[in-house]
Amino acid sequence: MGKVIMIDENQIEVLNEQYKSAAPAKIIKKALELSTEAVVTTNFRPYEAAILHAVSKVESQIPVVWCDTGYNTPQTYKHAEQVISDLGLNVFLYVPKQTSAHRDVVMGIPSIDSPKHALFTEQVKLEPFKRAMDEHKPQVWFTNLRQGQTAFRNSIGIFSLSKDGILKVSPFYYWSDEKLDTYLSNNNLPNEFKYFDPTKALENRECGLHA
Template sequence: MFTEKQIEELNEAFKNLTPTEIIKKALEFSGDAVVTTNFRPYEAAILHAVSTVEDKIPVVWCDTGYNTPQTYRHAEQVIKDLNLNIFLYVPKQTSAHRDVVLGIPSIDTPEHDLFTEQVKLEPFRRAMEEHQAKVWFTNLRQGQTAFRNTIGVFSLSKAGVLKVSPFYYWSDDKLDMYLEENNLPNEFKYFDPTKALENRECGLHA
């Protein structure tokens, strides 16, 4: 378990290092690691960077069931191209059933909290419990939300897992170059049903 002071020291020491250097350092702490993805824009970068260092790392995909056709096609392409060790987690109730009894409720209502729990939080907890990861790679970046502006490259999850965001300080333009240099696809027709706004947290990270 890391202390807040140790996290601060890590963030200071690794602020200017490359994603590959950050990933390698994180794996020195523990080989029990996962990388999570929802195949939103620029996810191919984190999946490529982590799997290049550790090709058998479990890739956890919590699919809400509400992704666009473009996102599903993009996911299939990235999984195939990078030969990802993918683990798919879905809600216990189908989206068709939920659409009848609940739908996608308005934001900031108890019903929306239940919706978020069903389609995102419960599958994610199930995934983390099964993999028992001590290191969690994700593609959080500075500027995405107010909360994410405060965390740095290294942070701790609610459960005390070391959360690592190798591209934390990277801009969209820089990531565009990374994708082009590594012949990686991108897809912008993405829909997250738990968010009304792009800069709103869904509860997974904050």
């Protein structure tokens, strides 16, 4: 068991100031100095190969938590298989307890304003994620959140604390799409834009895991 992080908002502020211009690898190394009890989460949406590459280059056996809603596009599944294979990722797959085929019959995909939308989001995204975190019990959580994606994400910085007190680390927080395109190209990494999140009708809507 790695050491437990005792960190408060003041220390988070200091870290964010110190590492604002740091390279992703330096940010990742610092986070792993604080605790080796770490995971990286992914849904294989666009640009996810960058965070998976950066983290696995520093710690090759880090658990990669993939919460698959069951509604991904064929392109996303092919992309995921390629990235997992190319990077030799240590993947732990979490899926909803009910299949999408079963849910399609009893609920379908509710619209954002449907009373069933909260239950749908709980089933396909929040419950598998909570199960993953309960099993791995990370002190550090690497993610590919970036500034400019949502109002909430504009407010957090590279280092932040999750609502459960986990140190959330977003090494590419200040990176633009253009800069990430260059990173992917320089490291011969694939990207895939045909991605579907059944819980979000709007691209700039927060997904529920982070808020």
